[in-house]
Amino acid sequence: MRAPDFWSGGSGGLAPILLSPVSVLYAAATARRMARAGWQAPVPVICCGNATAGGAGKTTVALDIGRRLSNRGIGTHFLLRGYGGRIKQATRVDPANHDSTAVGDEALLLAAERPTWVAANRAAGAQAAVAGGAQAIVMDDGLQNPTLEKDLSLLVIDGSYGFGNGRIIPAGPLREPVAAAASRCRAAVLIGPDETGALAQLPPGMPVLRARLRPGPEAELLAGQPVFAFCGIANPRKFFATLQEAGVFLAGKQSYADHYPFDEGDLRDLLAEAESLRATPVTTRKDFVRIPPAFRNRVTVVTVRLEWEEPAAIEGLLDPLAASVPMPA
Numbered sequence: 001m002r003a004p005d006f007w008s009g010g011s012g013g014l015a016p017i018l019l020s021p022v023s024v025l026y027a028a029a030t031a032r033r034m035a036r037a038g039w040q041a042p043v044p045v046i047c048c049g050n051a052t053a054g055g056a057g058k059t060t061v062a063l064d065i066g067r068r069l070s071n072r073g074i075g076t077h078f079l080l081r082g083y084g085g086r087i088k089q090a091t092r093v094d095p096a097n098h099d100s101t102a103v104g105d106e107a108l109l110l111a112a113e114r115p116t117w118v119a120a121n122r123a124a125g126a127q128a129a130v131a132g133g134a135q136a137i138v139m140d141d142g143l144q145n146p147t148l149e150k151d152l153s154l155l156v157i158d159g160s161y162g163f164g165n166g167r168i169i170p171a172g173p174l175r176e177p178v179a180a181a182a183s184r185c186r187a188a189v190l191i192g193p194d195e196t197g198a199l200a201q202l203p204p205g206m207p208v209l210r211a212r213l214r215p216g217p218e219a220e221l222l223a224g225q226p227v228f229a230f231c232g233i234a235n236p237r238k239f240f241a242t243l244q245e246a247g248v249f250l251a252g253k254q255s256y257a258d259h260y261p262f263d264e265g266d267l268r269d270l271l272a273e274a275e276s277l278r279a280t281p282v283t284t285r286k287d288f289v290r291i292p293p294a295f296r297n298r299v300t301v302v303t304v305r306l307e308w309e310e311p312a313a314i315e316g317l318l319d320p321l322a323a324s325v326p327m328p329a
Contacts, residue, residue, distance in 0.1 A: 002256075002257035002258070003053070003054055006165065007165055007172050007173045008164055009164055009196045016167050019167075020171050023170065023171040030144060030176045031176070033146055034176075034180075034184075036147075037149070038123060038148045039147065040149045041130060041137060043134055043135055044136045045136075045139065046065060046136070046150070047142050047153040047154065048189075049141055049142060049143025049155065049181070049185070050155060050157065050175075051155060051157075051174055051178050051182075052163060052173040052175065053173050055158070055235055056156045056158040057189075057213070057306075058140050059286070060305075062078060062110065063110065063113060063306075064305075065138050065318070066110075069136050069322065070114065075133055076114055076134070076138060077114060077134035077136070077137055078110040078116040078117070079118075079122060079129055079138070079139050079140070080106060080140040080141055081120060081122070081141060081145075082106075082118030082119070083104045084105065085104040087118055088120040089119065090118075090128040092116070092132060093117065095108055095111050098111075100289050100290045105286045105287075106140055109286060115129070115134070117132075122142050122148040126148050135325050143184065150184075151321055152317060154185055154188070154209075154317075155182055155185040155188040156189045157188055157189065157194075157198050157199075158235060159195055160192055160193075160195050160196075160241075161196065162195070162197065162198030163178055163201060179203060182202055183203070187207040187209055187313075188206055189210075191211050191212065191213060192212055207313075209310070210308070210309040211308045212306075212307050212309075213238070213306065214242075214305050215243070215245065215303070215304055216302060216303030218302045219242075219248060219302050222243075225248065226250075226280070227279050227281070228251055228270070228273055228277050228279040228282070229250060229252070229281075229282050230255070230256070230270050230281065230287070231283055232255070232256035232257055232258060232287055232290070239284055242304055243302060251277040251278075252277050262290050262291050267291060267292060271299075281298065281299050283301060284303075
């Protein structure tokens with residue numbers, strides 16, 4: 001879906017006011033659901049979640065944490081719902097046999113690096129991961145899912161979007177009040193500068209880990225060249241800004257709804273536009289897995305990585321969890 005314009009911070013109008021009664025019911029239902037106890041896994045469970053619907057950088061944070069745990073010799077598995085995919089039962093993602101229509105786009109990104117499981121029921125997914133040898137589980141999303149207990153939860157915040165207009169779905173983008181989400185998290189992770197004053201809405205004294213997105217090595221090869229950028233992510237502005245930060249000349253751009261299912265007609269139109277601009281067509285890794293395979297060799301992927309302001313801070317949060325994992329003699 002594409003988020004309504006009135007979800008953004010500062011957006012007014014009648015819609016948020018008229019939808020507020022529904023938001024009250026939505027928030028109450030979430031609170032009742034979160035009051036339930038979940039399954040306690042025998043391995044550490046780390047949740048990279050957020051308070052809003054849509055992307056905040058959770059997958060990027062999950063990938064970073066997965067690498068850090070794996071660098072310590074810990075067998076780390078990823079777990080997520082698999083948004084946009086048809087598979088609901090606990091299933092290990094196989095990139096050779098699964099596509100984004102089966103498991104969702106984020107699952108394919110995660111599975112390219114570590115064993116990854118999709119499951120509508122996170123407890124069932126965690127049980128399958130443990131049976132599959134997981135020594136630690138990193139969840140991409142799931143902060144509002146009570147079926148699995150978390151040992152460490154992080155509240156990921158997109159600095160350019162924050163908490164939108166501060167209202168609950170459907171009047172705004174919040175899945176629950178910020179205070180409720182923050183109360184279950186050990187720390188917040190702010191990606192990029194705080195452009196909306198989101199940090200002021202966090203509980204006093206809540207630790208904030210700051211990070212920013214850096215373009216991958218592909219951007220260096222494109223520096224100074226014209227590109228036509230397209231994407232279907234929650235915050236397209238973030239991708240376009242990352243390209244410009246890398247010195248790429250943005251000759252044109254096109255954005256779609258988050259998780260947009262590109263078809264052959266879309267790609268023909270996009271490639272024709274890029275050709276008319278004499279520009280290289282580029283997109284994100286997340287979008288690339290949703291492009292029809294026949295067109296992938298004509299599109300360049302620009303990756304991003306997470307750069308922590310203080311890497312020792314995230315390592316410090318992981319230390320006690322890593323210490324609890326039995327290591328082979």
